[in-house]
Amino acid sequence: MVMxxxxxxxxxxxxxxxxxxxxxxxxxxxxxYVVEASADEDVxxxxxxxxxxxxxVGVLATGHGSAVxxxxxxxxxxxxxxxxxxxxxxxxxxxxxxxRWRQVLERATPHGLAPLNGSSPDVGAVGYLxxxxxxxxxxxYGFAADHVRRLRLVxxxxxxxxxxxxxxxxxxWAVRGGKDNFGxxxxxxxxxxxxxxxxxxxxxxxxEATAEVLHAYADWSRHAPEEMASSVLLxxxxxxxxxxxxxxxxxxxxxxxxxxxxxxxxERLVRPLRDLGGALLDTLRDMxxxxxxxxxxxxxxxxxxxxxxxxxxxxLTGDTVDTIAALAGPGAPFIxxxxxxxxxxxxxxxxxxxxxxRDAAFSLFTGAQPQPDTLRxxxxxxxxxxxxxxxxxxxxxxGVEDAGPERVRAxxxxxxxxxxxxxxxxxxxxxxxxxxxxxxxxxxxx
Numbered sequence: 291m292v293m294x295x296x297x298x299x300x301x302x303x304x305x306x307x308x309x310x311x312x313x314x315x316x317x318x319x320x321x322x323y324v325v326e327a328s329a330d331e332d333v334x335x336x337x338x339x340x341x342x343x344x345x346x347v348g349v350l351a352t353g354h355g356s357a358v359x360x361x362x363x364x365x366x367x368x369x370x371x372x373x374x375x376x377x378x379x380x381x382x383x384x385x386x387x388x389x390r391w392r393q394v395l396e397r398a399t400p401h402g403l404a405p406l407n408g409s410s411p412d413v414g415a416v417g418y419l420x421x422x423x424x425x426x427x428x429x430x431y432g433f434a435a436d437h438v439r440r441l442r443l444v445x446x447x448x449x450x451x452x453x454x455x456x457x458x459x460x461x462x463w464a465v466r467g468g469k470d471n472f473g474x475x476x477x478x479x480x481x482x483x484x485x486x487x488x489x490x491x492x493x494x495x496x497x498e499a500t501a502e503v504l505h506a507y508a509d510w511s512r513h514a515p516e517e518m519a520s521s522v523l524l525x526x527x528x529x530x531x532x533x534x535x536x537x538x539x540x541x542x543x544x545x546x547x548x549x550x551x552x553x554x555x556x557e558r559l560v561r562p563l564r565d566l567g568g569a570l571l572d573t574l575r576d577m578x579x580x581x582x583x584x585x586x587x588x589x590x591x592x593x594x595x596x597x598x599x600x601x602x603x604x605x606l607t608g609d610t611v612d613t614i615a616a617l618a619g620p621g622a623p624f625i626x627x628x629x630x631x632x633x634x635x636x637x638x639x640x641x642x643x644x645x646x647x648r649d650a651a652f653s654l655f656t657g658a659q660p661q662p663d664t665l666r667x668x669x670x671x672x673x674x675x676x677x678x679x680x681x682x683x684x685x686x687x688x689g690v691e692d693a694g695p696e697r698v699r700a701x702x703x704x705x706x707x708x709x710x711x712x713x714x715x716x717x718x719x720x721x722x723x724x725x726x727x728x729x730x731x732x733x734x735x736x
Contacts, residue, residue, distance in 0.1 A: 297326035298339075309367045310360070312350055315595045316660065316690045319360035319725075321348070328370045330442065330450055330476045333387075337474065338448040340364040340722060348725030349470050351388045351414035357690050360725045366474060368416075373477075378403060381482045382439060385415045387475055392583070399580040403482035406434035408686070409521075409546075410588035416478055420469045421686040422645040424653065426519045426548040426582060427485060429633030435466040436639035437481035445473040446718040455641045464713045466643035467702075469685060471710070471729040472717050489556025490548040490585045491573035493563055497541030497620035500524060503566060504615050507545060507628075508606045510562055516633035517551035518559055521586075524618050525625040536570040541620045546585050547574060596657045597665065598689030601672060602631075602650035602682040610678045614654075617671040624658035624668045644710060646702040647682045655687045685727050698727045708732075 299306050300323060309324035322345060325336040340347045340363070348360035351368045368387035374394050375384040378401040383394055392411035398404060408418050408425045423434025431437065440454040443465060451473075455462050464472050495503045507522055514520065522545050529539030545563060549556030553576040560574060577584070603610065606628070618626035631650045638648070647653075654675065658668045683692060683700045692698070699707050707729070714721070715731035724730075 297328065297332070299324040299326065310350070310365055311593070312356055313593055314598075314689075315593050316597055317356045317359050319348070319356055319363070319365060321360045321363045321365035323364050325364060325366045326370060327366055327368050327387075330444070333366055333368070333444045333474050333476050334448055334450050336364050336366045337444050337446065337722075341446070341448060346724050347474070347722050349387075349417075349474050351417050352390050352412070356725065357688065357693050357727065358725050363725050365725070368474075368476075371476065376401065376403070376482070381484070382479055383482055384477060384479050385419075386477045387414075387416045389415050391415050391418070395580055395582070398482050399486070399578065401482075402484060402486040404485035404579045404582075405480060405482055406431060406437060407582065408434075409583075409586035411583040412588075416475050417469075418686060419478055419480065420465060420467070420475060422467050422647070422684065424629065424631070424635070424684060424686060426488075426490075426585065427483065427550055428635055429514075429516045429519050429630065430550055431483060432634040432637060432639060433643075433645050434480070435643050435645050436641075438466050439479040439481065441465060441478045442476045443473040444476060446720065446722045450476070460713055461717065462641070463643050464710055464717075467645035468710055468729060470726050471714060471723050473723065485550050485579055487553065487576060487578055488548050488550055488582060488585075489553040489560075489574070489576050490546075490582070491575050491577070492547065492571070492585065493545045493560075493569050493574065494537055494571040495543045495545070495566070495569055497543065499566075499568055500543045500619040501612070501615035503543045503545070504611045505608065506563065506566055508608070508611050511606070511630050514559065514630065515551070517549055518556070519548040519550070519630065521546045521627055521629040523586075523625065523627045524614075524622065534571055540570070542570065543619075548582070548585055595660060596689070597660050597691055598655065598657050598687060599668065599672060599691055600653055600655045600684055600687035601675060602647050602680045602684060603652040603654055603675070603678045604649065604680045605651050605678055607678065610675065613674050614671070617667070617674060618656075622667065622671075623661075623664040624656050626671070627655045629653045629655070644702055644706045646706065647680070647684050649680055650682060650684075653684055653687060688727060693727055695728075695730075698729065701727070
């Protein structure tokens, strides 16, 4: 018997393909059912349906798509659950499971408040939060998951639960960083911060300057205050009319800046990078926080097929830079991004969670089309960076190749992973929530 759920879609029915596909088509799921959830009750019914039919459960919102195929599963699409409520007096926002950061920004920034959003306003907020959340205010305030106050969760027993550090400290600890291994989050209350403006934008340098720019950036970043967030993208820009003419079809080294302190300080701090000279384009400016998405200009709408990988670096030495410039510079058939960590990322949060990677100085992300030579060259870069790799990984930047047990384990400290598997055995002993970067129950953990 199939329960009464608001919008239950089977294979072959209208809306099935739309409900099962994310932006990144590296994995195309064929679920037994797609549930287009509009309310908490739909998510509860979907989990109960899965339990009744002994099916696994996956979730898809508005982000990059699934890293694990939800074949023969119940796939809950939460994009219709996109409510956002801001309480300016308490500096908090309640964010439903399908809301994008853009919607949070629209409601928070008129009050001079900013969320700890990611670089793209079109990414789903809750998926980002349960993965940890490393954004443009993170060096100042920490991981986004560090600032979750409470959450509403549907657990494997089909219960809708209100979870806080007081009501269930173990579960609250596990969900913030453990992604959807312990249930489906239908909403979260998060902190907002008094950041009405940024000094930010980009410096775009030609590909032939990659090594020089990376060495200068590595030296510069060592002295950057916590208010200064930065990253470097190495990529060939599309040869399209909407791309600024100086960049069109060229390989560029793009330094991205987001300074959340005084604009005059931001302008002074970036002067050494500007003084390198030769920039093809300079978009640095004082901007309202509402325009934060213009700094990275991440792609938002057209589906694509990309294999994402990442690792965490303990330091960025001259040899590290030489390796990156040689293997990810002009001619590389994949994109590479360095993001500066440290600062508040390295400090334990006031309310503990399981987010790992706090020992990283930088994250390194790669995005590659799944072609043998492209993946081989990308893997060569990652292997050559092993001397500076902390051994960790960040699940917000992980892709289909990171779904194996060892890669998931690398996202946590050994003690935290052991605790997570024990909590999984308590809350989801049948591993119903396994269409994800899976944390198995302790008795089956390997």
